[in-house]
Amino acid sequence: MRVQSLTCAQSLTANCLRTGVRTASRFPSRCALSTVAIRRVGYNNSSSGGLNTISGRIGGQKRWQSAAAAVLEKAKADPSELSQETIVENLDPVEAARLSKVRNIGIAAHIDSGKTTATERVLFYTGRINSIHEVRGKDAVGAKMDSMDLEREKGITIQSAATFCDWVKKNDQGEEEKYHINLIDTPGHIDFTIEVERALRVLDGAVMILCAVSGVQSQTITVDRQMRRYNIPRISFVNKMDRMGANPWKAVDQINQKLRIPAAAIQVPIGREDGFKGVVDLIRMKAIYNEGDKGERIVETDEIPADLVELSKEKRQKLIETLADVDDEIAELFLDETEPTQEQIKAAIRRATISLKFTPVVMGSALADKSVQPMLDAVCDYLPNPSEVENMALDRRRKEAPVKLVSYNSLPFVGLAFKLEESNFGQLTYIRVYQGSLKKGMNVINARSDKKVKIPKIVRMHSNEMEEVQEIGAGEICAVFGVDCASGDTFTDGALGYSMTSMFVPEPVISLSIKPKHTKDTPNFSKAMNRFQREDPTFRVHVDAESQETVISGMGELHLDIYVERMRREYRVDCETGQPQVAYRETITKRANFDHTLKKQTGGSGDFARVVGWMEPNEEPSKNLFEQQISGGTISEKFLFACEKGFMASCQKGPLLGHKVLGANMIINDGATHAVDSSEMAFKNATQQAFRKSFMAAAPQVLEPLMKTTITAPNEFQGNIVGLLNKRNAIINDTEIGPEDFTLYADCSLNSMFGFSSQLRASTQGKGEFSMEFSHYSPAPMQLQKELIAKYEKEQRDRHA
Numbered sequence: 001m002r003v004q005s006l007t008c009a010q011s012l013t014a015n016c017l018r019t020g021v022r023t024a025s026r027f028p029s030r031c032a033l034s035t036v037a038i039r040r041v042g043y044n045n046s047s048s049g050g051l052n053t054i055s056g057r058i059g060g061q062k063r064w065q066s067a068a069a070a071v072l073e074k075a076k077a078d079p080s081e082l083s084q085e086t087i088v089e090n091l092d093p094v095e096a097a098r099l100s101k102v103r104n105i106g107i108a109a110h111i112d113s114g115k116t117t118a119t120e121r122v123l124f125y126t127g128r129i130n131s132i133h134e135v136r137g138k139d140a141v142g143a144k145m146d147s148m149d150l151e152r153e154k155g156i157t158i159q160s161a162a163t164f165c166d167w168v169k170k171n172d173q174g175e176e177e178k179y180h181i182n183l184i185d186t187p188g189h190i191d192f193t194i195e196v197e198r199a200l201r202v203l204d205g206a207v208m209i210l211c212a213v214s215g216v217q218s219q220t221i222t223v224d225r226q227m228r229r230y231n232i233p234r235i236s237f238v239n240k241m242d243r244m245g246a247n248p249w250k251a252v253d254q255i256n257q258k259l260r261i262p263a264a265a266i267q268v269p270i271g272r273e274d275g276f277k278g279v280v281d282l283i284r285m286k287a288i289y290n291e292g293d294k295g296e297r298i299v300e301t302d303e304i305p306a307d308l309v310e311l312s313k314e315k316r317q318k319l320i321e322t323l324a325d326v327d328d329e330i331a332e333l334f335l336d337e338t339e340p341t342q343e344q345i346k347a348a349i350r351r352a353t354i355s356l357k358f359t360p361v362v363m364g365s366a367l368a369d370k371s372v373q374p375m376l377d378a379v380c381d382y383l384p385n386p387s388e389v390e391n392m393a394l395d396r397r398r399k400e401a402p403v404k405l406v407s408y409n410s411l412p413f414v415g416l417a418f419k420l421e422e423s424n425f426g427q428l429t430y431i432r433v434y435q436g437s438l439k440k441g442m443n444v445i446n447a448r449s450d451k452k453v454k455i456p457k458i459v460r461m462h463s464n465e466m467e468e469v470q471e472i473g474a475g476e477i478c479a480v481f482g483v484d485c486a487s488g489d490t491f492t493d494g495a496l497g498y499s500m501t502s503m504f505v506p507e508p509v510i511s512l513s514i515k516p517k518h519t520k521d522t523p524n525f526s527k528a529m530n531r532f533q534r535e536d537p538t539f540r541v542h543v544d545a546e547s548q549e550t551v552i553s554g555m556g557e558l559h560l561d562i563y564v565e566r567m568r569r570e571y572r573v574d575c576e577t578g579q580p581q582v583a584y585r586e587t588i589t590k591r592a593n594f595d596h597t598l599k600k601q602t603g604g605s606g607d608f609a610r611v612v613g614w615m616e617p618n619e620e621p622s623k624n625l626f627e628q629q630i631s632g633g634t635i636s637e638k639f640l641f642a643c644e645k646g647f648m649a650s651c652q653k654g655p656l657l658g659h660k661v662l663g664a665n666m667i668i669n670d671g672a673t674h675a676v677d678s679s680e681m682a683f684k685n686a687t688q689q690a691f692r693k694s695f696m697a698a699a700p701q702v703l704e705p706l707m708k709t710t711i712t713a714p715n716e717f718q719g720n721i722v723g724l725l726n727k728r729n730a731i732i733n734d735t736e737i738g739p740e741d742f743t744l745y746a747d748c749s750l751n752s753m754f755g756f757s758s759q760l761r762a763s764t765q766g767k768g769e770f771s772m773e774f775s776h777y778s779p780a781p782m783q784l785q786k787e788l789i790a791k792y793e794k795e796q797r798d799r800h801a
């Protein structure tokens, strides 16, 4: 075949040739080196599959062992001295082969795209479950991964659930290869976004599911942003090909245009809607069908249906062209007018996917049990194994110098606790092992607290069930019992002072007051609050000092509703809740000096503290800072510490509305102490009073949360939606108009978005969708500020009347 349209690829390659730059794939040298390592000892891939450490057990490895021993000893003592390549080059070939067959993947998508339904098929086809149950299915059992009653009833995923399975696939030589897949099904709703964040933080790749009818939806755009944040390579699965109006090409175009990732289908559907039967594999040019009750048998044939031969050629060509734009090797073949081989195409897809330059698109229908297995093959073929992903830690013993972690069992252990969950047997901590291996009974050190803990029990999770194991190798995911820690803590075996950065935790934007209806339920209420807070960093609880009300904060109304409901179901506590409130913030906009003396003389010993200094806006609007610049010891260290405490307490409850303070600095540079009457309490109180006075003198402002809002709807409703947004004083940042739908990106204040979903539904005949994500705090309109302040002052007066 002669390649016709070369324009983009030609120009790219010509450019590369001119400048001498090659588009580097992510870890080309490492992959090449590990292959060399495997070949050197004549290791046969197909004998892999054991998941525990097996290094050094095979006799034929003597040569490797002696060559590697020195490197490994050095790596154990100080791996930061060695490059990743040096270690991988010397990797135990058995270990390298084990890793090459591990995939840690997440499934993420817009609400209701079929993540849970697809995961159910994956578990069935890999033999993890014996029968398939549907989300909201008639049998009332519910899907395996929606294990919570509430999830099964509402048909939505609330918590991400982890599982694992083994997938046996044929390689290009027709030999069977077993892959071990750790899989996390994540919720689609934005209110549970922390579940997606923490899953993506520890996964190596993802399957992004799209609906064949709706294509890229508002939440797909959020998920895309999250995947970019953690550099997650992905394959795209266009699901629901059995639905009326299914059109995979629209989804492919939208991935290219809306998400701006080069994407091309590697399959063509055989039939559509009711008549969807299977797919044509464009790389091998074979038709693939599912047979059996649940589509469990895959039948492959060289006979592509006659009406699809031309389309398949055209789409194959499109795939090659798209690859040529992102991959040098294919681009060079283009220049030589040589058709790439199957192996070359597959290798290019893999390179480009792992280096985040491309996403291959597969298609099927999870509900109709069609073409899920080829999606699993694509996971194995194109998503990276743990050793192909760069994971970094900070070496606390070397001024936080960044160090690479190497997925290798024999190195010192480093793992990250990414999720906590209360189970019937105590706290369950999910850990991703990045380096070394984790063994039952081992002592590990929490890098944050420096506390030593023993690992009493290690399990692999299968939704809400677990399987005990003795050891977990590098690059794997497990859960441990009896480890007291916080979500995001790093564990090491003590040999290294490494610490990993945690995931991005968005700020809660909505609060409501809550209390148990019956006082007898208070102990259970507190228990539930403690547990939910520990498990979910976006769920916060505090007691308002004045009203004594418990206030819960979270990512949205649904988020808080779910916790209220869980309290009722899991703890049998009925609660009364107040109206949802926006989490405002307070800040200052100019400098104000203070010289404040607290003096009380009521017979006996009195109170005395004088603080002098100023308040000013912090350059970083999200931070507060306390600084002392005392010279001459006018205030002792002990009392300065009390001043800092006073500052922190004041930041928790601003003078304008009683909301948190952001972006304020307080500097104390002078003061006075009385030999008898001064105390820590006096300095704390004096600081709080000075804070209040100078805050009010520093042109204070109320800030409100602005939300990155994405709205998609059919084109005919564009005018209606712009009208709705104008009424809400939204700032429209961009609009993309497609052939049928448009997508609008706007910044809207959260306050103006209450009730938006029903208005959107009404003005788009139910066809519009939106998703919101916290963006930043911005000054609230003057009128709103005045109203809020007046309301707060009235509440204060009433309370003290």
Ligand SMILES: Nc1nc2c(ncn2[C@@H]2O[C@H](COP(=O)(O)OP(=O)(O)OP(=O)(O)O)[C@@H](O)[C@H]2O)c(=O)[nH]1
Binding pocket: 109, 110, 111, 112, 113, 114, 115, 116, 117, 118, 134, 135, 136, 155, 156, 157, 158, 186, 187, 188, 189, 239, 240, 241, 242, 243, 364, 365, 366, 367, 368
């Ligand atoms: N027609 C059709 N319906 C599907 C398909 N896959 C899933 N569904 C249906 O779509 C609905 C949502 O499916 P889920 O699997 O719960 O989707 P999800 O993405 O996990 O949902 P959330 O986690 O709540 O965001 C259910 O009613 C499924 O039966 C499919 O391939 N075809």
